[in-house]
Amino acid sequence: MRLATWNVNSIRSRADRVAAFLQRQDVDVLALQETKCRDDQFPEMMFNAIGYEVAHVGHSQWNGVAILSRVGIQDVEIGFPGMPSWSSKEGLDPTPEARALGATCGGVRVWSLYVPNGRTLADPHLQYKLQWLEALRAAGADWLAKDPATQIALVGDWNIAPENDDVWDITVFSHSTHVSPPERAAFRGVVEAGFADVVRPYTPGPGVFTYWDYTQLRFPRREGMRIDFILGSPALAARATGALIDREERKGKGASDHAPVIVELD
């Protein structure tokens, strides 16, 4: 089984590219982030036509996560237990953002995750990001405590570069989010709860990235960040036999600013 994750930065503007990718890379299950649409706007028919079932949650032009599967899609769950909400305005009743979607596909519990960005070190959004990750860690630990043999894949855009090698020049990030100690500790917390990076062993760095900013010629200059991850529970990680980051999808007109990440499971 081939499992992939991709921050597409709008599914409506890239549906053709996603469909072509699924077929070119022979992907069975694809988690998408930043679909940037409501459920009724998701181009579901085009994926049904090539053999994929679709689960999606999206409320507006922000966020939005989906799972596409040709090996079944059961027990769809919007948000994980304890997932925090966000409201930028005091006193508003916050509705949960469309940042997490779970579904069981071919025996694997897949979670498509779009971790909050954090914006800047002083922004309340960073605290929201840390709380969100802590809640995810707690949920993941709970799932594993209930069934240590369960196959879980936590995949998506984590908006964290866990190591200095995961950015092109760490000195540029001295006052930035994505590399700060609390963010890295939050990511490490999920790993230490039992979820291993199943892609890194097959895509060693340095200089191996999944995201390149649209501005400042970052992609041709090879100035990127590794912030998209496939983390697997022990039973899932034991099935990994290979992985790749599909840089080709970052090339050309109409590319997302993220490349897809794929793992091969036996």
Next chain:
DNA sequence: ATGTCGGGTGTTACCCGA
């Protein structure tokens, strides 16, 4: 220089978010 992309709107010019 945010130099680029998205989607949005009190739409053909700006807003926000990343």
